Amino acid sequence: MTRHASNSNTVLKVQGLGKEYKLYASPRERLKALVTGHARHRSHWALRDVSFELQRGQCIGVIGDNGAGKSSLLKLLAGTLQPSTGTIERVGRITAILELGAGFHPDFSGRDNLYFGGSLIGIDHAEMARLEPGIIEFCELGEALDRPVKTYSSGMAVRLAFALVTAVQPDVLIIDEALAVGDQHFQKKCVERIMEFRSNGCTILFCSHSPYHIRHLCDVALWLKGGQVAQFGATEPVLAAYDHHTRQRLADELPVHEHYGQEAPQPAPAAEAPVAAIDAGSACILSVDVKDLGEAQGERPPVLHSNDLVVTITARGRGDERPNIGFMIEQSKGVGITSLATHEDGAAPVQLEDGSWRSVLTFPDLPLHSGDYVISAFLFDETGLAVYDEWFQFLHFSFIFPKPLPGLVRLPHHWS
Numbered sequence: 001m002t003r004h005a006s007n008s009n010t011v012l013k014v015q016g017l018g019k020e021y022k023l024y025a026s027p028r029e030r031l032k033a034l035v036t037g038h039a040r041h042r043s044h045w046a047l048r049d050v051s052f053e054l055q056r057g058q059c060i061g062v063i064g065d066n067g068a069g070k071s072s073l074l075k076l077l078a079g080t081l082q083p084s085t086g087t088i089e090r091v092g093r094i095t096a097i098l099e100l101g102a103g104f105h106p107d108f109s110g111r112d113n114l115y116f117g118g119s120l121i122g123i124d125h126a127e128m129a130r131l132e133p134g135i136i137e138f139c140e141l142g143e144a145l146d147r148p149v150k151t152y153s154s155g156m157a158v159r160l161a162f163a164l165v166t167a168v169q170p171d172v173l174i175i176d177e178a179l180a181v182g183d184q185h186f187q188k189k190c191v192e193r194i195m196e197f198r199s200n201g202c203t204i205l206f207c208s209h210s211p212y213h214i215r216h217l218c219d220v221a222l223w224l225k226g227g228q229v230a231q232f233g234a235t236e237p238v239l240a241a242y243d244h245h246t247r248q249r250l251a252d253e254l255p256v257h258e259h260y261g262q263e264a265p266q267p268a269p270a271a272e273a274p275v276a277a278i279d280a281g282s283a284c285i286l287s288v289d290v291k292d293l294g295e296a297q298g299e300r301p302p303v304l305h306s307n308d309l310v311v312t313i314t315a316r317g318r319g320d321e322r323p324n325i326g327f328m329i330e331q332s333k334g335v336g337i338t339s340l341a342t343h344e345d346g347a348a349p350v351q352l353e354d355g356s357w358r359s360v361l362t363f364p365d366l367p368l369h370s371g372d373y374v375i376s377a378f379l380f381d382e383t384g385l386a387v388y389d390e391w392f393q394f395l396h397f398s399f400i401f402p403k404p405l406p407g408l409v410r411l412p413h414h415w416s
């Protein structure tokens with residue numbers, strides 16, 4: 001049931017929302033149920049008793065494990081699914097960026113699809129004629145706009161869809177993982193448009209597997225667990241609780257000896273060539289050098305011959321923009337130790353004479369115990385919201401601490 005929210009500042013009020021999916025043993029069973037009216041199904045509640053309220057201008061991040069009910073919630077709020085129980089009260093225009101491009105007609109041209117798709121989201125012919133130049137400029141499809149959409153790559157369809165659904169600023173914008181689509185140039189444009197809506201007071205609901213994006217975009221977060229609200233409130237405490245839950249779940253999946261950094265000796269993985277998801281000519285990581293690694297002696301994995309870990313990361317940026325650089329270190333088997341980024345630390349890469357960017361990250365007196373470690377490097381845009389490039393787990397190394405003690409790190413401490 002959909003009503004209009006009463007309080008002038010409340011744009012969305014969800015009460016006791018539930019969604020039941022009926023699961024049939026076969027399509028035949030489903031048909032039989034439709035014809036005979038007998039409920040021959042198993043019932044699966046994807047959401048149960050979900051309640052929360054959003055104020056104008058708030059940005060909410062929805063997090064949760066796979067299958068927790070995030071997409072179902074977003075579809076209910078967007079009105080593309082009907083609730084089984086509960087109410088949704090909303091104010092003004094709601095735009096949803098879900099399954100981008102799914103609603104296009106494959107035989108129509110991109111331009112015709114703007115009018116066709118626009119009519120589905122409440123933009124009439126006259127308004128679309130006014131909006132068309134802006135949409136065309138944003139999606140940068142050029143002549144392809146007059147070709148049938150079935151000839152488009154998925155990236156092109158996504159560009160058209162995003163440009164269309166965000167052509168008019170809504171009161172509430174619902175986004176399902178949309179920041180993960182498209183090439184880096186377009187990703188950046190999407191982030192900028194979303195941020196612009198946000199600063200104009202648009203309420204944003206944003207579903208993501210990335211706590212990173214949620215932390216940077218959202219004032220409040222909703223953690224869904226098994227279809228129910230596990231926590232709702234200020235972003236940081238909710239993310240912290242979710243992080244704790246995720247770590248516990250991962251720890252439960254790992255054999256006991258790995259909890260303590262004492263894994264059995266493994267054949268050392270060779271340092272892999274970086275896999276960079278980038279377009280030629282665009283921003284990318286150029287090199288990552290670790291000082292005093294014993295690669296020359298043929299050690300596998302190379303051993304760090306220093307008490308300090310000093311990493312130099314060099315990257316190519318985009319245009320005049322000052323990018324940000326990130327770094328992560330984990331135990332070889334993927335137990336995270338720390339992750340950092342220049343923008344998180346109020347630092348910035350330095351520009352070199354040839355226009356590239358460089359950061360040198362130093363961990364003095366590396367406080368780790370002996371073990372095998374793996375590092376990753378990241379390149380972000382100026383805001384830290386778009387990821388331009390990543391060299392994920394690309395370099396393994398061993399570190400030998402002279403005093404063999406159990407545990408993972410040496411924490412700063414004192415005795416009294």
Ligand SMILES: Nc1ncnc2c1ncn2[C@@H]1O[C@H](COP(=O)(O)OP(=O)(O)OP(=O)(O)O)[C@@H](O)[C@H]1O
Binds near residue numbers: 044064066069070073
């Ligand atoms: N059309 C459907 N019919 C039956 N069950 C469904 C349907 N859509 C989703 N489900 C089930 O409902 C639960 C919630 O699914 P949903 O897609 O909302 O979760 P999610 O949190 O978005 O997951 P993910 O992060 O993997 O996308 C899951 O158990 C899923 O299998």
